[in-house]
Amino acid sequence: MALAPYASGLTLPKGVSFTAADFGEDFLWGVATAAYQIEGAWNVDGKGPSIWDTFSHQRGNIDNRDTGDVACDFYHSYDSDIDLVRQMNMDVFRFSTAWSRVLPEGTGKVNQKGIDFYHRVIDSCLEKGIQPWITLYHWDLPQALEDKGGWQNRDVVGWFEEYANLITKTYGDKVNNWMVLNEPMAFTAVGHLLGMHAPGKKWPKNFIPTVHNATLCQADGGRIIRANVPDANIGTTFSCSSAEPLNDRGIHEEVVKRFDVLLNRLFIEPPQGLGYPIDDLPMLKKLEDYIQDGDMKRVEFDFDFYGLQNYTRVVARGNAIIPYLQGAPFNPKKMKPKPEITEMGWEVHPEGIYKMLKYFDRYEGIDKIIVTENGAAFPDTVENDRVHDHRRKKFYQDYLRNVLRAKKEGVNVAGYFCWTLMDNFEWAEGYHPRFGLVHVDFETQKRTMKDSGLWFKDFLKDR
Ligand code: FCB
Numbered sequence: 001m002a003l004a005p006y007a008s009g010l011t012l013p014k015g016v017s018f019t020a021a022d023f024g025e026d027f028l029w030g031v032a033t034a035a036y037q038i039e040g041a042w043n044v045d046g047k048g049p050s051i052w053d054t055f056s057h058q059r060g061n062i063d064n065r066d067t068g069d070v071a072c073d074f075y076h077s078y079d080s081d082i083d084l085v086r087q088m089n090m091d092v093f094r095f096s097t098a099w100s101r102v103l104p105e106g107t108g109k110v111n112q113k114g115i116d117f118y119h120r121v122i123d124s125c126l127e128k129g130i131q132p133w134i135t136l137y138h139w140d141l142p143q144a145l146e147d148k149g150g151w152q153n154r155d156v157v158g159w160f161e162e163y164a165n166l167i168t169k170t171y172g173d174k175v176n177n178w179m180v181l182n183e184p185m186a187f188t189a190v191g192h193l194l195g196m197h198a199p200g201k202k203w204p205k206n207f208i209p210t211v212h213n214a215t216l217c218q219a220d221g222g223r224i225i226r227a228n229v230p231d232a233n234i235g236t237t238f239s240c241s242s243a244e245p246l247n248d249r250g251i252h253e254e255v256v257k258r259f260d261v262l263l264n265r266l267f268i269e270p271p272q273g274l275g276y277p278i279d280d281l282p283m284l285k286k287l288e289d290y291i292q293d294g295d296m297k298r299v300e301f302d303f304d305f306y307g308l309q310n311y312t313r314v315v316a317r318g319n320a321i322i323p324y325l326q327g328a329p330f331n332p333k334k335m336k337p338k339p340e341i342t343e344m345g346w347e348v349h350p351e352g353i354y355k356m357l358k359y360f361d362r363y364e365g366i367d368k369i370i371v372t373e374n375g376a377a378f379p380d381t382v383e384n385d386r387v388h389d390h391r392r393k394k395f396y397q398d399y400l401r402n403v404l405r406a407k408k409e410g411v412n413v414a415g416y417f418c419w420t421l422m423d424n425f426e427w428a429e430g431y432h433p434r435f436g437l438v439h440v441d442f443e444t445q446k447r448t449m450k451d452s453g454l455w456f457k458d459f460l461k462d463r
Helices: 051-057 074-087 112-127 156-171 184-192 204-228 250-265 282-290 351-361 390-408 451-459
Strands: 028-032 092-096 131-137 177-181 233-240 243-245 305-310 314-318 327-329 369-373 381-383 386-388 413-418 438-441 446-449
Touching: 028 131, 028 369, 074 112, 074 446, 092 413, 112 131, 112 156, 131 156, 131 204, 156 204, 177 204, 184 204, 184 233, 184 250, 204 233, 204 282, 233 250, 233 351, 233 369, 243 250, 250 314, 250 327, 305 351, 351 369, 351 390, 386 446, 386 451, 390 413, 390 451, 446 451
Parallel strands: 028 092, 028 413, 092 131, 131 177, 177 233, 233 305, 243 314, 305 369, 369 413
Antiparallel strands: 314 327, 381 386, 438 446
């Protein structure tokens, strides 16, 4: 199904002030995190290695040779860290469970100490009146499974089922809110097509099978949660970026369609019964080699919500000699006038989140959306016990204004989770980009709430 891209030429009101109450009483506010980025304790209490342990220990993969070995040491400081979530008057703590902490070999023998850890995290949330929202998979495949072919091996579907069953049966009586995968587009493509994330593989031949296997896990995971957790609220999350042409010359307009497939449609359409958008991106034709009888029914699942994760937009520039996409993203640093750009090199484009909310909302199969990640990396100014981060605060205000606008126009967006609670290990970029509402001094592990965190605290105080 080809959806018309979001309307272009939107005008959005600037400077309109709003309160948290404008989002409605039931609107959920939270922070999102991921196991490998915060936990540390990479080989403690029986945890097995994951592909991120392996990848970060290999020279040349991560800026500054950083690793997640210690990260924020959340494994030991979870209780006081969850206190910070409370202090900011948030409702939700989104975190992921590390597969190789509970199943060190990926399947088989269960590590009780790993199981106990997530009980402690969940209990700490519940004691403080914070809702725990669990993501089953945030990129850290057990290395033992990578050694057997990882996401490229269709057996991953069975491995994932075993893990999903374990987690949901273990914690299902305490946790209602679940997400199956974090951004399948990111871990399949960045890890298996571009080679910039673990496991560091490249080329379409490695990427294509991971797409179908992840799509199968996405739906099977939903069914497993449904079976094991009565009254569960089940979602899964997607990265998305509005794709826009560099200008109105045909070559750029054409490439937008292909970017849109890859960035926004590939994983979101199969669960809704719309199949893969193969017609709009011929390189995906190879997917047909991996689809078995009954698979296209099996990839369907009626999620209770779709998790939307948005940071920036992509301005697409056509170039006929570039294979597969016949185009590439245009570098925001070369845009005129030069937009605001984050430490990740991403253009700040607040209207993008509005466009993507409208875009998701056009699908009949999507009833409810939660923004499960949005945020920005900027340098902070640390001054005694204050951390000034004016640009991050403004980023949140501008993006939230656009979320509210979509909501007022009828989009059923039911929550907003900031990326992220505290500065952490930002994958291939290591510790340099700081996304947190809370500053972390990685030498001492000292936490300091930034001005942006204090702003949320105040903004959310009387809802
Ligand atoms: C998202 C990831 C998250 C974090 C942010 C900045 O793509 O889900 O782990 O790295 O980007």
